[in-house]
Amino acid sequence: MPDIDLDAIEWPRSIRGINNLDAELKRAIYRSLIPGNLLERFGVHPDDEKLLQIKAPAHTRSVKIILYHEPNAPDPVLYLHMADTLNFQIALLLLVINDPYAPRFNTDVDENGLPTRFGTLRRNIPEEIRAMEAGLSPGQVRRGLRLSGQAVPTFERFLARAGHDMVIIEPLTYHNAIIYERYGFAYFQGRQRLEWIDRVLRPGGEFFDRFDGSTPFRQPDAWRSIRGRSWAIHDGILGEPFGDIRMYKRIGKHAGVNTFPDAIW
Numbered sequence: 001m002p003d004i005d006l007d008a009i010e011w012p013r014s015i016r017g018i019n020n021l022d023a024e025l026k027r028a029i030y031r032s033l034i035p036g037n038l039l040e041r042f043g044v045h046p047d048d049e050k051l052l053q054i055k056a057p058a059h060t061r062s063v064k065i066i067l068y069h070e071p072n073a074p075d076p077v078l079y080l081h082m083a084d085t086l087n088f089q090i091a092l093l094l095l096v097i098n099d100p101y102a103p104r105f106n107t108d109v110d111e112n113g114l115p116t117r118f119g120t121l122r123r124n125i126p127e128e129i130r131a132m133e134a135g136l137s138p139g140q141v142r143r144g145l146r147l148s149g150q151a152v153p154t155f156e157r158f159l160a161r162a163g164h165d166m167v168i169i170e171p172l173t174y175h176n177a178i179i180y181e182r183y184g185f186a187y188f189q190g191r192q193r194l195e196w197i198d199r200v201l202r203p204g205g206e207f208f209d210r211f212d213g214s215t216p217f218r219q220p221d222a223w224r225s226i227r228g229r230s231w232a233i234h235d236g237i238l239g240e241p242f243g244d245i246r247m248y249k250r251i252g253k254h255a256g257v258n259t260f261p262d263a264i265w
Contacts, residue, residue, distance in 0.1 A: 004024070004028040006028065011163065012162065013088070014084045014088070014090070014162075015056070015061055015062060015083060016059070016084055018030070018162075019056045019057060019058050019059065020059065026056060027047075027054055030056060030063055030065055031052070031054075032154075032158055032161075033065055033082075033155070033158050034052075034065065034067065034078060035078075035150045038067060038077060038147075039067075042067075042077060043069075044067065044069070050071060051067065051071070052065075052067050052068075053065070053066040053067075054066075061083055061084040062081065062083035064079070064080070065078065065079075065080040065081075066079050068100075069100045070100075074104070075100060075104070077098055077100055077145075078096070078097055078098075079095070080092070080094070080095050080096075081094040089164065089166070090159060090164060091168040092155060092167065093170055097148070098141070098144065098145070102142040103134065103142070104141055105128075105130050105134065105140070105141055105142070107123075107127045107128050110122045110123065111124055118138070118172060118173075128234075129216050132217065135227075138231055138233075152167065152183045152249070155167045156249075156251045156252070159251065160251050165250060166249060166250050167248065168248045169185065169246075169247050169248070171245050171247060172242075173230055173242060174194075174197065174226070174230040174234075175226045175229075178194075180249075181247075181258055181260075182258075183254075184253065185255060186249070187245070188246040188248055189245060189246040190247070194259040194260075195259050197233070197238065198259050198260050201223045201229055201232070201237070207237060207238065208223065215235055217231040217232050217234065217235035224264060225265060226260065226263050227265060229260075
């Protein structure tokens with residue numbers, strides 16, 4: 001595929017519009033969403049449709065970008081899902097970046113091999129304990145590549161080219177929300193809930209005494225850290241699931257939101 005100057009073309013304003021472009025241009029545009037130097041790092045040719053899968057059928061409103069480091073790999077290096085919203089914005093629905101050479105923890109399936117759906121349907125407690133002890137966070141099957149900080153400006157550049165002025169995300173876990181705060185995101189929906197979580201999980205808070213060691217995920221000092229709180233929330237310490245959070249970042253601006261001000265990782 002010849003190089004395409006993405007700054008010299010007129011970009012559609014929606015995922016649907018990009019999906020309706022010819023295959024070469026569509027692939028070039030979506031390839032620009034891959035953060036860092038992942039293709040070079042893992043020796044993947046940009047035109048390799050087996051290792052770099054871009055699922056963006058014409059007349060649809062979403063795109064999935066899936067990058068593998070080798071054929072038949074059990075997990076992708078990158079999984080990215082974006083979609084048009086009902087109010088004509090573009091949202092990042094899911095971003096997963098894996099180190100394919102790191103140990104794998106089967107938190108995505110239970111002991112019978114059934115999917116856990118990030119722990120919302122069922123859980124694999126032994127694997128979750130192993131993952132937590134290895135330094136992973138809820139939802140991870142392998143450690144990441146520490147590229148989230150590079151991913152945000154990549155999305156900003158993509159959306160600016162498409163004529164948008166903000167990045168929208170829907171974090172699935174507590175630690176993701178806190179991390180995105182540090183990258184400059186604010187809340188469309190959920191800030192009061194995050195502030196409530198901080199109040200009830202610190203000393204003197206309504207749920208602080210639930211850090212009682214009753215499960216491996218509720219150790220007495222877990223409230224101090226982002227990862228510790230996230231595991232406890234995943235374990236049900238709030239009595240309800242974490243969800244319905246929507247965040248945004250104005251391109252080139254940092255919102256300065258911090259709902260866990262004295263956090264350690």
